[in-house]
Amino acid sequence: MGYLLTVAVLAVLAWAAFEIIGLRVVRVSRRAVPLRQADAPPAQLPVAEESTADLAAETPRNLILVIADGFGFAHLTAARTTLHGINGASVWDRFSQTGWQRTHPVAGFLTDSGAAATALATGRPTNYEAIGVDVDGRQLETLFDRAVDRGYRTGVVTDSYIWDATPAAFITHSPQRGNDNAGAVLRQLGESSLEILVGELEDVGEDEVPEWEASVELLGERFEVLGPEADAALLRRLETGESPTLAIFEEDQVTDLESDPNLPSLAGAALRRLSSDQRPFLLLIESEEPxxxxxxxxxxxxxxxxxxLEATLEMVLDFASEGGETLVVFTSDHESGGLALSIAEYHNMQLEAVWASRDHTGSVVPVLAVGPGAEVFGGSHANWELGRLLGRTLRQP
Ligand SMILES: [Zn+2]
Structure with missing residues (x-):
């Protein structure tokens, strides 16, 4: 009898915890199945420029590439539904082409920002954590190298640190990312042909990462240096400067719209600067927050x-739709967190986020494009195939 009473009391307590207090234990179900490395991409694929199979009908004058690090389809759903209501229109509906890409590195399932950005920047699959090099560590020509050769003005704006793998793989070369290589990446950024470089300095002085002053020195004398104090004068200078401009901020200074400055204001200043004459331009904007x-x-x-990120995209798409000569491509490097969105029960209007991981996942990620030449970006791609398509959007001089 005592046993039955105990069971009854426990059942009532569990019901109360569940229904009255709102305690819900979200159980992440795990089950592993074997994976095969079927049809791995040949690591040494030549970049066949002469192929016209997927050449777009039009070549844009300018290319704006927006990469949201760690952004998957659930992130897109989260942005849409929380910012605009379940059926509201949003910036995500303004792209004419939609598709997805596989993010895997040359071997294995999970990637990192280095291998993923290298594939996007060079059109070649590479090793996990490699930056701008192939599987044997050889330097690869990047989208930015090609743009500079063809007379483009170039800029990078990130709310991450400027030597982080995503921007680094478009500009620099290193077989292994990480704090040990921060100095080398900073030096290569300093030697690059970038006209605008905007981002944070993170882990300053930690491990092998140079101190602030040393970082500025490694970036060289080529740049006019702005920041970390942010004001209207900084944005004006970024927009109107005549020599190459570096704007650097402290760790997590640029995260959301409350930040001063924030991603849309920095990207807007860079965009107005790069579009101030008739030369074509290439601008990479990275959102690190996802x-x-x-x-x-x-x-x-x-x-x-x-x-x-949405405010940045609105600004970019407004610019592109006005002139009609700019291709905008939005994508991610990989999904992070295994995000899933649900509600506790039907008719409940509380959106629940459930995370399956604290790391990257191997899920496919969105590819969105609009503007001249956008039509080749719809459909399904490997990340390195997407890199080749990006390379082919650049005009011959
Ligand atoms: Zn990450």
């Missing part, structure tokens, strides 16, 4: 980051 929030499983941070 990855940072994914590693911390922080839904609040993610939503604030997505708001800044």
């Amino acid at each position: 990855d940072s929030a994914g590693h911390k499983n922080d839904f609040g941070r993610l939503l604030r980051g997505l708001e800044a």
Whole structure:
């Protein structure tokens, strides 16, 4: 009898915890199945420029590439539904072409920002954590190298640190990312032909990462240096400067719309600068927040980051639609956090975020494009195939 009573009391307590207090234990179900490395891409694929199979009908004058680090389809859903209501229109509907890409490195399932950005920047699959080099460590020509050769003005704006793998793989070369290589990446950024470089300096002085002053020195004398104090004068200088301009901020200074400066204001200044004459331009904009929030499983941070990303995209798409000569491509390097979105029960209007991981996942990620030449970006791609398509959008001089 005592046993039955105990069971009854426990059942009532469990019901109360579930229904009254709102305690819900979200169980992540795990089950592993074997994976095969079927049809791995040949690592040494030549970049066949002469192939016209997937050449677009039109070549854009300018290319704006927006990469949201760690952004998957659930992130897109989160942005749409929380910022605009379940059926609201949003910036994500303004792209004419939609597709997805596989993010895997040359061997294995999970990638990192280095291998993924290298594939996008060079059109070649490479090793996990490689930056701008092939599987044997040889330097690869990047999208930015090619753009500079063809007379483009170039710029990078990131809310991550400027030597982070995503921007680094488009400009620099290193067989292994990481703090040990921060100095080498900073030096190569300093020697690059970038006209604008905007980002944070992170882990300053930690491990092998140079101190602030040493970092500025490694970036060289080629840049006029702005920041970290941000004001209207900084944005004006970024927009109107005549010599190459570097704007550097402190760790997590640029995260959301409350940040001063924020991603849309920095990207807007860079965009107005690069579009100030008739030369074509290539601008890379990176939003790091989906990855940072994914590693911390922080839904609040993610939503604030997505708001800044949307404001940036609105600004970019307004610019592109006005002139009609700019191709805008949005994608990610990999998904982070294994984000899933649900509600506790039907008719409940509380969106729940469930994270399956504190790391990257191997899920496919969105590819969106609009503007001249956008039609080749719809459909399904490997990340390195997408890199080749990006390379072919650049005009001959
Ligand atoms: Zn990450």
